[in-house]
Amino acid sequence: MSDTLSPRLRERKKAETWAVIHEAAAKLAHQHGAGQATVEAIADSAGISPRTFFNYFQTKEDAILGLREPFLDPDLSSRLTADSGLLGQVSRLLVTVARTAIGDTDAARFRELMRQNPGLIRRQMEYMAKAEALVCQAVAALLERDPSWSGGVEGFDLNETARMVVLIAGVPARFSITSPNHDLSEGLATADLGPALSLLHHVQRKIS
Structure with missing residues (x-):
């Protein structure tokens, strides 16, 4: 794997992990309610640690809804x-x-x-x-x-x-x-x- 491709692949992996966490959070909230969709439950369902969760989302609500910081080009x-x-x-x-x-x-x-x-x-x-x-x-x-x-x-x-x-x-x-x-x-x-x-x-x- 060339060094020039590494940043692109890292971004793709990051996007994939973001999507997995969001999907796990949304599914838990849909099935059991947002109150039961704790960070620990979301992380367990997504196969990550709670610490990793906070590398992607500020709160469980952000993960449930799939919210990102808005950006103005x-x-x-x-x-x-x-x-x-x-x-x-x-x-x-x-x-x-x-x-x-x-x-x-x-x-x-x-x-x-x-x-x-x-x-x-x-x-x-x-x-x-x-x-x-x-x-x-x-x-x-x-x-x-x-x-x-x-x-x-x-x-x-x-x-x-x-x-x-x-x-x-x-x-x-x-x-x-x-x-x-x-x-x-x-x-x-x-x-x-x-x-x-x-x-x-x-x-x-x-x-x-």
Whole structure:
């Protein structure tokens, strides 16, 4: 095995171990409830030590839901533009960053686990707040570079302004995912936001 391949193989092994731990945790929580899915039980089911468990997950809730630290690609944040389409850009960025925290976990099982174990919702919301904070930082940086925004808005500073933009931009995602016609088993993708964004723009024009 060449040295140049070793890092790649180590990453693959790490990803495989992560998946084994998550699968063991999710299965235990689904069958017996999150309360019975202790770190020790998860580690035993996954064939690892509790110490190894904490190399991959901070808490058992993270393992059950398959949560990772959200990540914002610098290339995506650099593409933001402070124009009339800013809300749409930020809405899509929010969904993209939120999905890095959830990854490719089984969306249907993810929701079923939270339905069965409402206590898991709080942990999931903490990760969504982390994703939102990353997007807020990107929006604040964008507004700071734009003379028409850099001073904030009507007595509110730049960070407060960025936070308001991000909160408004989050409405289409919430509208879409709670729509009766949305298939919850598929999660939410940026392509799903189109109708909700269009409705938001129409409502803005009506009430402004």
